[in-house]
Amino acid sequence: MRYFPLMVDTKDKKVLIVGGGKAAAIKIQGFIDSSFLFYCLAPAFCDDLIALAGTYPERIFLKEKKVDADFRFFAYDYFIVATDDEALNAALLRRAKAASVPVLSTSDPASSDFHMASVLRRGPLAVSISADNPTVSKYVKADMEEFLSRYDEEKLFEMNRIRRLLVERKSAHISEIMEELWNDEKISKNYGESFDET
Structure with a gap:
């Protein structure tokens, strides 16, 4: 490429x-x-x-x-x-x-x-789309906008915030914690607050 x-x-x-x-x-x-x-x-x-x-x-x-x-x-x-x-x-x-x-x-x-490239944003998530053909880019972008709308912006922001806290504190097993959070249907505010308190 x-x-x-x-x-x-x-x-x-x-x-x-x-x-x-x-x-x-x-x-x-x-x-x-x-x-x-x-x-x-x-x-x-x-x-x-x-x-x-x-x-x-x-x-x-x-x-x-x-x-x-x-x-x-x-x-x-x-x-x-x-x-x-x-x-x-x-x-x-x-x-x-x-x-x-x-x-x-x-x-x-x-x-x-x-x-x-065309750029789509969903909260802190950025996705770029590039093609040699503007028509292809236009239709793929429309499809991607619909696809990205499934993601909860609040959850994406909260996951980023929690990961920053874990990195700052040099926590162990950051990847495993983030995987667990991703699989939660919705991250509770209490979960994020528990990181603020430690």
């Missing part, structure tokens, strides 16, 4: 996006549940991107600027190339790779360093 799903810390990470059209808006919308900060450069911005920036003014920053193939960038953790000029996209992709900045190109996904 070439593109392997990973969980990365997005806190205080900056993403530079060159392009102000639908492709840029779709990529930002796909990452909006992260903590990324988005800096977008383009001569003009589509309505969807302007609306997104209006909804998240503390995280999405738009600057009207024409970028050419000689554009130099630094201090960004990730780079998304999303213009409608394929020659410019290719030049910026090469520049990002030379600068060792992970890059995603909307016009050349095969040369990208990372891809975007």
Whole structure:
């Protein structure tokens, strides 16, 4: 598997996006549940991107600027190339790779360093779905949403809390305790409180 799903810390990470059209808006919308900060450069911005920036003014920053193939960038953790000029996209992709900045190109996904997956959340549980075909992703995501709805969010949060307490206290047999809790139909509040007291 070439593109392997990973969980990365997005806190205080900056993403530079060159392009102000639908492709840029779709990529930002796909990452909006992260903590990324988005800096977008383009001569003009589509309505969807302007609306997104209006909804998240503390995280999405738009600057009207024409970028050419000689554009130099630094201090960004990730780079998304999303213009409608394929020659410019290719030049910026090469520049990002030379600068060792992970890059995603909307016009050349095969040369990208990372891809975007759909993410579903159920309490503390996160599941990612990735396919080369957006239609497949859409239907699998709908099926997974229905499947995940069977899990009790409160139980998932409580299990995570209890495991953190067990790890902090260097308890023995953590895996066995967690297995036992998973098989309980519902973790009683008393069970969690007993860890708080010890």
